[in-house]
Amino acid sequence: MATTPRTPSPAPSSTHSTPSATMKKEADEAQATVAVGLDDAVFGQITADGPNYRGVSGLGAFVLMFKSNIGLGILSLPFVFQTLGLVPGVLVLLVVQTIVCYCARSIGTFKRNHPSTYGLPDAGRVFGARWVHEYLYLFFLVDMVTTVSSAVVSLSAALNGVSAHAACTAVFIAIASVVGFGLGSIRTLEKITALSWLGVVSLLASVITLTVAVGVSGPAAAPVDWHKEVRAFGNPSFAKAMSAVNSVLFSYSATPCYFNIVSEMADPREYEKYLYLSTSLLTVLYLIIGILVYCFCGQYVATPALASAGPLMSKVCFGIAIPALVASLVIYAHMSGKPLFVRILAGxxxxxxxxxxxxxxxxxxxxxxxxxxxxxxxxxPNFGNIISLLGSLISPNDCIIPYTFMWWHDNWRYKSGEERGSTRLRLTLALNVALFFVALFMTVAGTYGAVKDLIDSSSSAGPWSCADNTGSA
Incomplete structure (x- = not known):
C-alpha cells in the first residue's frame, strides 16, 4: 500500500524557476505548524487524545542517534585496527565518519524542504519515482529487520554468558524476541529515549570494564611468555581489508533511522547540532576504545573484543551490557514496525x-x-557472515547513495544554467558524484569480501539450535 502524503511536495513548474522558493515556503509553513503542535505533514492532527509523535527533544534526538549507532559493533573495531594496522585503521574510521556525517546532514535540510517525507523511502519518491520509493523501502526494511535479528542474537548470547548456558539458546532467542516486541511496541520515540540513556551508560560501563580488564591482565588467549605485536600498518588481503572497512561503515550505519528521528523531533531545526555532537562523541569513543583494546591485546585481540577478556570478565562485561543490548533491540524493533504502520494508515x-x-x-x-x-x-547458522554480507549490500545503499540524490534534487536539478555556474556548487556536485561511486565500489568490493568469508566459514550449529552461541555473540 503506497504512502499517501498529507502535504505532497509540489511538482516543479515548467520554467524550473520556483522550486527553491516553494520549498522555503513549505518549510516555513511546517515550522509554523510545529510551533502550534496541532497538525503535522506526516502524522496529521496531533491531539491529547492520541500519541504525541512530535515530542522528541534535541537531547532526546542526540541519545537516539548515539545509541542507534553504538552497540556491540564497537567491539569489532580493535580487530579492524589489527587487520588494517593502526594508521590506516584510524584514517579509514575518520574518512568513513566524515562521509556518513556529511550524508546524514542532508536529512535535516531535506526534511524541512519536504515536510511530508517520513523516512528514507519517502525521500526516494521525491527525488525519483515510485520504483525508487519501493526499492529504498525494501532496502530499509531488510536493513532494520536484520539489525533486529542481530540484536536478538547478541542479547541471547549475553543471557547465555551470564547464566553459564542455563537454557537452550533457542529459548534465549525466543525470550529476546518477545522483549523486542514488547518494549519496541512503545508507540513514540520520545518514550524510548529514557531506555536509550540507560543503554548508553550500560555499554560505556561494559567497554570501560573490558578495557581495564585487558589492560591489567592482558588478553585471555595470549600465552604466558607472549610478545605483543602492535602494527602501524597491516598487510591484509583485499577481501579482508574491505571486510574491515565495511565493519567501520556498519558502526555508523544508523543513518537511515535519522529520518524517523527528525520526523518526531519537536523542533527539526535542532537536528544538525545534535547530529554533529553525536557523531563527534561517537568517533572519539570509537578511537579511544578501539586503539586501547588493540594496544593492550595486540595480535591476540578477539572479535568481538569481549572474548579478549577471558571467560569470567567476558561474563561480567556481558552482564553489564544487557541494558545496552535491550536498548538497541528496542530502537530497531520500533524502527522496523513504525514505517510500515505509518505507510498503512497515512492520511x-x-x-x-x-x-x-x-x-x-x-x-x-x-x-x-x-x-x-x-x-x-x-x-x-552462519548468522554473523550473513549479516556481514547484508551489511555490504545494504549499508552503502542506505547510508551514502540516496543522500547524493537528495542533494542533487534540492540544489542542482532545477537550477538554471546561470545558477549552476557557481564554483562552490560545481565542486559540491563533484563531491556528491564522487561519493556515489565510492559507495558503489564499497558495495561491490565489500560484497566480494563477505561472500568469500561466507564460503570459507562453516558452522556446526543448525536452525533453532540449543548450542551455546556466546563465542559468536
Missing amino acids: SRHLTSNTLTHWATWLGCMAATSAVAYVIASAI
Missing part, C-alpha cells in the same frame, strides 16, 4: 487516534516484523 485519522484500528495495525506491524526477525535469528 487516516487512525494514525494519531487511540482507535481499535490504530492499535490493531500498530501491534500487527510490530508482530510481523518481530516474527520475521525471530525466524532469521533462529534459522540461519
Whole structure:
C-alpha cells in the first residue's frame, strides 16, 4: 500500500524557476505548524487524545542517534585496527565518519524542504519515482529487520554468558524476541529515549570494564611468555581489508533511522547540532576504545573484543551490557514496525487516534516484523557472515547513495544554467558524484569480501539450535 502524503511536495513548474522558493515556503509553513503542535505533514492532527509523535527533544534526538549507532559493533573495531594496522585503521574510521556525517546532514535540510517525507523511502519518491520509493523501502526494511535479528542474537548470547548456558539458546532467542516486541511496541520515540540513556551508560560501563580488564591482565588467549605485536600498518588481503572497512561503515550505519528521528523531533531545526555532537562523541569513543583494546591485546585481540577478556570478565562485561543490548533491540524493533504502520494508515485519522484500528495495525506491524526477525535469528547458522554480507549490500545503499540524490534534487536539478555556474556548487556536485561511486565500489568490493568469508566459514550449529552461541555473540 503506497504512502499517501498529507502535504505532497509540489511538482516543479515548467520554467524550473520556483522550486527553491516553494520549498522555503513549505518549510516555513511546517515550522509554523510545529510551533502550534496541532497538525503535522506526516502524522496529521496531533491531539491529547492520541500519541504525541512530535515530542522528541534535541537531547532526546542526540541519545537516539548515539545509541542507534553504538552497540556491540564497537567491539569489532580493535580487530579492524589489527587487520588494517593502526594508521590506516584510524584514517579509514575518520574518512568513513566524515562521509556518513556529511550524508546524514542532508536529512535535516531535506526534511524541512519536504515536510511530508517520513523516512528514507519517502525521500526516494521525491527525488525519483515510485520504483525508487519501493526499492529504498525494501532496502530499509531488510536493513532494520536484520539489525533486529542481530540484536536478538547478541542479547541471547549475553543471557547465555551470564547464566553459564542455563537454557537452550533457542529459548534465549525466543525470550529476546518477545522483549523486542514488547518494549519496541512503545508507540513514540520520545518514550524510548529514557531506555536509550540507560543503554548508553550500560555499554560505556561494559567497554570501560573490558578495557581495564585487558589492560591489567592482558588478553585471555595470549600465552604466558607472549610478545605483543602492535602494527602501524597491516598487510591484509583485499577481501579482508574491505571486510574491515565495511565493519567501520556498519558502526555508523544508523543513518537511515535519522529520518524517523527528525520526523518526531519537536523542533527539526535542532537536528544538525545534535547530529554533529553525536557523531563527534561517537568517533572519539570509537578511537579511544578501539586503539586501547588493540594496544593492550595486540595480535591476540578477539572479535568481538569481549572474548579478549577471558571467560569470567567476558561474563561480567556481558552482564553489564544487557541494558545496552535491550536498548538497541528496542530502537530497531520500533524502527522496523513504525514505517510500515505509518505507510498503512497515512492520511487516516487512525494514525494519531487511540482507535481499535490504530492499535490493531500498530501491534500487527510490530508482530510481523518481530516474527520475521525471530525466524532469521533462529534459522540461519552462519548468522554473523550473513549479516556481514547484508551489511555490504545494504549499508552503502542506505547510508551514502540516496543522500547524493537528495542533494542533487534540492540544489542542482532545477537550477538554471546561470545558477549552476557557481564554483562552490560545481565542486559540491563533484563531491556528491564522487561519493556515489565510492559507495558503489564499497558495495561491490565489500560484497566480494563477505561472500568469500561466507564460503570459507562453516558452522556446526543448525536452525533453532540449543548450542551455546556466546563465542559468536
